[in-house]
Amino acid sequence: MASAQLQVQYTDLRQQSETAQLGMWVFIATEVLFFGSLIWAYVVYRTAYPLQFRLAGHDSVILLGSINQVILLTSSLTMVLAIRAARAQRQRQLLDLLLLTALLGVAFLGVKGYEYSLDAASHAVPVLDFLFKPGYRPPAEMFWTFYFIATGLHALHLTIGIVLVLILAARAARGAFSRGYDAPLEVIGLYWSFVDTVWLFLFACIYPLGRSLS
Amino acid sequence: MSAPAAEPVGPYVIAWLVLLLLLGVSVASAYLPIGAWHPVMSFGIAATQAAIVFLIFMRLRGRPSLKWVFAGAGFFWLFLLFAMSAVDYFTRSGYPLRP
Amino acid sequence: MSTSAADLGSYIGSENTLSSWLLTRDHKRIALLFFASITVFFFVGGFAATLIRLHLVNPAGTLLQKEVYNRVFTMHGIVMVWFFLIPSIPATLGNFLLPLMIGARDLAFPRLNLFSWYLFNASGLLALYFLLVGGVDTGWTFYTPYSTLFANGHVIPAVVAVFINGFSTIATALNFVVTTHKLRAPGMTWFRLPLFVWAIYATSIIMLLATPVLAMTLALVALERLAGLGIFDPRLGGDPLLFQHMFWFYSHPAVYIMILPAMGVVSEIITCFARRPVFGYQGMCFALVAIAVIGFFVWGHHMFTTGISLTSAVVFSLMSFIVAVPSAIKVFNWTATLHNARIHFEAPMLYALGFIGLFTLGGLTGLVLATLSSDIHLQDTYFVVAHFHFIMVGGTVTAYFGGLHYWWPKITGRHYPEMWGRAAAILMFAGFSVTFFPQFIVGYLGMPRRYYTYPAEWQIWNVLSSAGASILALGYLLPLGYLPWSLCYGRRAEANPWGATGLEWQTASPPPTHNFEHTPRVTRGPYGYDPRDGSFVAQNGASRG
Numbered sequence: 001m002a003s004a005q006l007q008v009q010y011t012d013l014r015q016q017s018e019t020a021q022l023g024m025w026v027f028i029a030t031e032v033l034f035f036g037s038l039i040w041a042y043v044v045y046r047t048a049y050p051l052q053f054r055l056a057g058h059d060s061v062i063l064l065g066s067i068n069q070v071i072l073l074t075s076s077l078t079m080v081l082a083i084r085a086a087r088a089q090r091q092r093q094l095l096d097l098l099l100l101t102a103l104l105g106v107a108f109l110g111v112k113g114y115e116y117s118l119d120a121a122s123h124a125v126p127v128l129d130f131l132f133k134p135g136y137r138p139p140a141e142m143f144w145t146f147y148f149i150a151t152g153l154h155a156l157h158l159t160i161g162i163v164l165v166l167i168l169a170a171r172a173a174r175g176a177f178s179r180g181y182d183a184p185l186e187v188i189g190l191y192w193s194f195v196d197t198v199w200l201f202l203f204a205c206i207y208p209l210g211r212s213l214s
Numbered sequence: 215m216s217a218p219a220a221e222p223v224g225p226y227v228i229a230w231l232v233l234l235l236l237l238g239v240s241v242a243s244a245y246l247p248i249g250a251w252h253p254v255m256s257f258g259i260a261a262t263q264a265a266i267v268f269l270i271f272m273r274l275r276g277r278p279s280l281k282w283v284f285a286g287a288g289f290f291w292l293f294l295l296f297a298m299s300a301v302d303y304f305t306r307s308g309y310p311l312r313p
Numbered sequence: 314m315s316t317s318a319a320d321l322g323s324y325i326g327s328e329n330t331l332s333s334w335l336l337t338r339d340h341k342r343i344a345l346l347f348f349a350s351i352t353v354f355f356f357v358g359g360f361a362a363t364l365i366r367l368h369l370v371n372p373a374g375t376l377l378q379k380e381v382y383n384r385v386f387t388m389h390g391i392v393m394v395w396f397f398l399i400p401s402i403p404a405t406l407g408n409f410l411l412p413l414m415i416g417a418r419d420l421a422f423p424r425l426n427l428f429s430w431y432l433f434n435a436s437g438l439l440a441l442y443f444l445l446v447g448g449v450d451t452g453w454t455f456y457t458p459y460s461t462l463f464a465n466g467h468v469i470p471a472v473v474a475v476f477i478n479g480f481s482t483i484a485t486a487l488n489f490v491v492t493t494h495k496l497r498a499p500g501m502t503w504f505r506l507p508l509f510v511w512a513i514y515a516t517s518i519i520m521l522l523a524t525p526v527l528a529m530t531l532a533l534v535a536l537e538r539l540a541g542l543g544i545f546d547p548r549l550g551g552d553p554l555l556f557q558h559m560f561w562f563y564s565h566p567a568v569y570i571m572i573l574p575a576m577g578v579v580s581e582i583i584t585c586f587a588r589r590p591v592f593g594y595q596g597m598c599f600a601l602v603a604i605a606v607i608g609f610f611v612w613g614h615h616m617f618t619t620g621i622s623l624t625s626a627v628v629f630s631l632m633s634f635i636v637a638v639p640s641a642i643k644v645f646n647w648t649a650t651l652h653n654a655r656i657h658f659e660a661p662m663l664y665a666l667g668f669i670g671l672f673t674l675g676g677l678t679g680l681v682l683a684t685l686s687s688d689i690h691l692q693d694t695y696f697v698v699a700h701f702h703f704i705m706v707g708g709t710v711t712a713y714f715g716g717l718h719y720w721w722p723k724i725t726g727r728h729y730p731e732m733w734g735r736a737a738a739i740l741m742f743a744g745f746s747v748t749f750f751p752q753f754i755v756g757y758l759g760m761p762r763r764y765y766t767y768p769a770e771w772q773i774w775n776v777l778s779s780a781g782a783s784i785l786a787l788g789y790l791l792p793l794g795y796l797p798w799s800l801c802y803g804r805r806a807e808a809n810p811w812g813a814t815g816l817e818w819q820t821a822s823p824p825p826t827h828n829f830e831h832t833p834r835v836t837r838g839p840y841g842y843d844p845r846d847g848s849f850v851a852q853n854g855a856s857r858g
Contacts, residue, residue, distance in 0.1 A: 008827055009412070009419040009496055019421050019495045025284040026487045026521060032288025033295075034525035037559060040296055041533070041544070044303060044555055046253075052550075062241065069237050077230045080271045081223065088220035127541045138543065139550035145542045149533070193271045197264045203237075204256035208244035212252070280494060291522045294609055299558040302613065302625035 017183035024187045028194045035153070035198050042146045042205055049139035056136070056143035057209025059124060064115040065207040068108050072196045075104035079165070079192045086172075086182040094177060094185075098169040101192065105162040112155055119144075143209075150202050157195050164188050229270040236263050323726065323823040338423035339826055341724075344409035346430050347400060354396035354437060357444075359789065361389035366748075366779040374766040382765035383450035384466065390453025391471065392444075395478050396437050398709055399567065402574035403520075404433070404485055406716050407513045409724060411489060413817035413824065414507050416498025416833040416853075421491040429484040436477035443467040443474065452763060454564070457545035457556040461537040468538055472531040479524045479531075486520035489513055498816070500835030504595065505852065507815050507839045511598050512577025515605040519566045519573070522609070527563035530556065554619060561612035569608040571705055572672075573601060575712030576643055579665045582719050583647055585813045586662035587654035588847040590840035593646045600639035600646075607636040614683055618692045626685055633683035637676060644673050654844060659811075660734030664715025667742040671707025675700055678753065693763070696756030702749045711741065714792065721796070722806030726823040729803060733795040740788035747781025814841050814851045 010016040046053045082097035123131030126145045133140075168188055171177070177185060240259040248255065268285060269275045324341045334342060364385050368376040377385060408426065412419055420426055443449065449466040451459055460468050493514045497506075533544050534556070543549025545556045584591045591597060613621060613629030647669055656662065678700040682688050691697060714737070721729050755774035760767050767775070809818040820829050833853045841850035850856040 007419070007423070009417050009421070009423075015495065019491055022281065022284070022495065023422060023487060023491045025281045026490055027483075029284050029288035030483055030487075030521050030525045033292055033522060034529050036288070036292035037295065037526040037529040037562075038533075040292070040299075041555060041559070043296070044299075044552070045550065047303070048552075049550060062244070066237060066241055070234060073230060073233045073237070076267060076271045077226055080226055084221055084223065084226075087218065089217035090220070126543075137550075138548070142543060142550050145544060149536060149542075190272055193267050196271075197267050200260045200263045200267070201257070204240070204253075204260040208240060208252060208256040211244040212247045287522065291609070295526065295559075295562050298610060298613070298625070298628070299555075299562075301628055302554075302558070302621045305622035305624040306620075307622070 013181070013183075017186070020183050020187050021190065024190045028190065031157075031194060031198075035150075035201070038146070038150055038153070039201060039205060042150070045139060045142050045146075046205075049137075049142070052137055052139040053143045054210035055133070056124075056140040057206065058211065059122060059133075060147065060206050060209070061115050061118055062207040062211070064111055064118070065203055068111050068115075069199060069203050071104050071108045071111065072199050075101045075108075076193045076196045078104065079189050083182060083185050083189050086177045086185050087180075089178060089180070091172065091175065091178055095169060095172045098165055098172055102162050102165045102169065105158055105165070108158060109155060109162075112151065119147075147206055150205070154195070154198055154202060157198070161188070161192050161195050165192065225270055229266050233263050233266055236266075322825055323821065324826045325726070325823050327826050336427070338419070338427060340408050340412055340420050340423065340426055341824065341826075343423075343426050343430055344405050344407075345724075347404040347408060347433070350430070350434055350437065351397050351400055351405065354392055355789075357441070358389055358392035358397055359786070361385050361392065362782070363786065365389060366782040368765070369767075369775045370772075370779050372767050372769045372772050372775070377765065379765045380450060383452075383763070384448035386763060387449050387452050388444050391440065391449075391475070393705075394453055394567070394571075395475050396433075396440060398571045398705055399482060399520075400433065400485075401571075401709065401713050402578060402716065403489070403513060403516055403570075404429075406509075406578065406713075406720060407489060407516075407574060408485070410720065410817055411492060411510060411513055412496070413820070413828055414510050414815055415493065415496060415501055416816050416829065416835060417492065417496040418827045418829070418832075420488045421496060422488050425484050426488055429481045429488070432477055432481035432484065436474045436481065439470055439477065440474040443470040454560065455531070455534060455556075456560075457534065457537075457553045458547070461534055461545055469535050472535050476528050476531050476535075479528045482520050482524050486517035486524075489517040490521065493517075498833045498835055501852075502835075504598070505835055505838040507577075508580035508591065508594070508597055508601070509574075509577035511601050512573045512580070515601045516570050516573045519570050519605050519608065523563040523566040523570075526559055527567075530559040530563070533559075554616070554621065557616050557619060558612070561615045562609070565612040565615065566605075566608045568701070568704070569604055571709045573604060575668065575672075575709040576601065578712045578716035578719070579647065579668050580643075581813075581815070582661045582665040582715055583650055584840045584842060585719070585811050586657045586659060586665070587651050587844075588657070588812075588842045588849075589650055589654050589844045590842055591646060592649035593642075594838070594840070596642055597646055600642045603639040604636060607632065607639070611636055611683075614688070617685060617688045630683055630685050634680065637680055637683075640676055644669060644676075655847065658735075659718075659731060660729070660738050661715045661719035663735055663738035663742075664711050664718065667738065668708055668711045668715065671703050671711065671742075671745065675703025675707055678703065690759075691756065693761055694756035695752040695760045695762055698762050699749045699752035699756055702752070707745050707749070711745075714738070714741065717792070717796075719811070720817075721799070722810045723817055723822050723824070725800055725803075726806050726821075727799045727803035728806050728810065729792075729799045730795050733791060737788050737791040737795075740784060740791065742788075744781050744783070744785030744788050748778050748785050749781070751775075751777045751781075809851075809857075812847070812849055812857060814839055814849050816852050819851050819853050819855055 006013055007016060078097045078101045082094050085093040085097055123129050124144050126141045130141050165188060168185060236259050240256055243255045274281060274285060324339055337343060368374060368382060447467060449468055449471045451464050451468060493510060536542055537544045543551050545551045545553050580591055580597060610632040611629055613625055614633045617626050682691055682697060682700060718729060718734050751774040755771050760771050806822045808822050816833050835852050836854045837850060837852055839852060848857060
């Protein structure tokens, strides 16, 4: 497949491409409200139980959370550089950067999985195996409930993103983006960077808690 | 027919470096004894990082446009949810909640 | 069924294999697919309503056992809200008309449109599954901690079905918003758009901003129930009211999702059948947007008696009064449009007039409920039930049928039988009034909602209400007969049988697959009617004296 088909309701490919991007921004707005309402519930409880949340948050693995943020930020960079390569019609570079983006996404999931195993080992999994450490009361478990729901949903969105990027890579390998048609890259790039943005806020919710002495 | 020149890579790399720097500030400030300023720092830095991602990586920079409206609408509406339910939570007699 | 050259070139006749319908990208065919689905759900929800009204004839409540009664009213609410009312006008009339009205050949994302229909059906089938295997008894509002800790019905499949339905809603709304921004024909500026387009646009904005919050809320309920997590459980530090804040943040705007498209339909019908431009067009546009926006600030009025602070209750009460203002502006403007007009009383106009009366009464009773002091008495009584049925049934369903009749010739190329149409409209209005007006009275007297029995002294009101329901049912059954009849035997319709000004009337009835032979050029605003002689100028300049 060499280039896009102009759909009958559009006057030109540029209008079609801009419309697709606008559509993705609208979708991103809905995702802001989806994750945002979860964060809101978290804020309500954190404000109600500041000490419990600090105690529980102290046990989150900030090293792995930070490594994951570095991974995702870098993947946003590789994604936007891939789009840049497509616009300059550098097919090899495009393919390499797309694959690198997907690889970084998989690396994130790997680190996350390892982090989950550490969380489980320290008995931080609610309901199944939760250990109330000294000073803990029920709201401490609430912190971990949010941790698993939020990071689980984020990982699901990231997995979808990885699949989409790999599909783009397959199409790029067949030369689909070799003639200036890059609308799908732009649109998926927006989604990818948005998933990265969600992680920025989740990081702020989860990892900095309870580290200082005050 | 030659391919179009690639746009400069500078802004993207600089943005990436700034983002990593902000991550470092966020982690470092978590260990400082700043008390009630902790959430301000962490969420403030997250919001700054998000703005950089939106403006640079998601190419919102340039003239304010329809995309800006949609990009901002989600956050603004979220703020409404926060603000109006906060009125209840902060004026309720049973808050903080008692487990 | 006889065919003609016109039929063969239209979107209906062009290709008739099963896959050409089930895999279509044509917004007009997708509108018909949605129409079929929501009609099924309308009658499922109506069946539940029939059971409720039959049961309530007897104060001792002997028809259904109490657990069954609770499951029946829950089913009625869930099916009617999410599987009928919310998609009704947008997914059928909106899908069909939006591209036509703006002069486009299709929506921005046709495959997404089809996907929305499949999501809708998947969610609907899941919902029907849980009904068949025993149902849910939480009420359509799924309040915690009952839904998460104590209810023993199929809460999880129910909330998952609604969650998936939410994706369908978001997909459709995204399509509509982007289409309105990007695909308007040359010359179609924002203030030349028909009010129906403004209404669908405002509705879509609400859908996009509210539905994701519902999705998260229901996901949390499902997770809490599935895994025993303590999100809304007071024993574990949770706040049941947080659920209500999150739920009503969506569900109050949801009622504006249900009413705004109806208002758009009514504006189109009134201008055409009064042969006058609408009074205060820009005011009507701003009123639609104002309702959509302010509607997000009022959700706490569902929670006045639940334990929220008095301060926030006052704030929500004030906002609820304010949101009534743009609605009232619309009613005044419709009335002004009708004043001194030469009104034609075909069936669509009868529905529109019925809408104005019933919506106004329903809206005024909303103010009674928004008043904190009276709400203490009226909360959870039949006064509330009557209020929202006046808006949703007397308002939205009436407008839906009005729009169906008004655009029937355009959609099918056939006229419905006019006398039957008028009879159905009158029966619906009469049946509705007898069904729901007594509920204001008995609610004011104190009869609580969601109870399977009631004191014997209120039986007269309940019997009256159930009798009215039988008339209303007859009103709904009539179109189920004569509309399909008209497909085969109805008089063939020309392109513009009503003499209306919108772009949708400037193409054949039914339209060709790609809507217009040539992209229209818009030269004027909507509603170019001349009240002196009923002549008009259409939006593309075509005129008829």
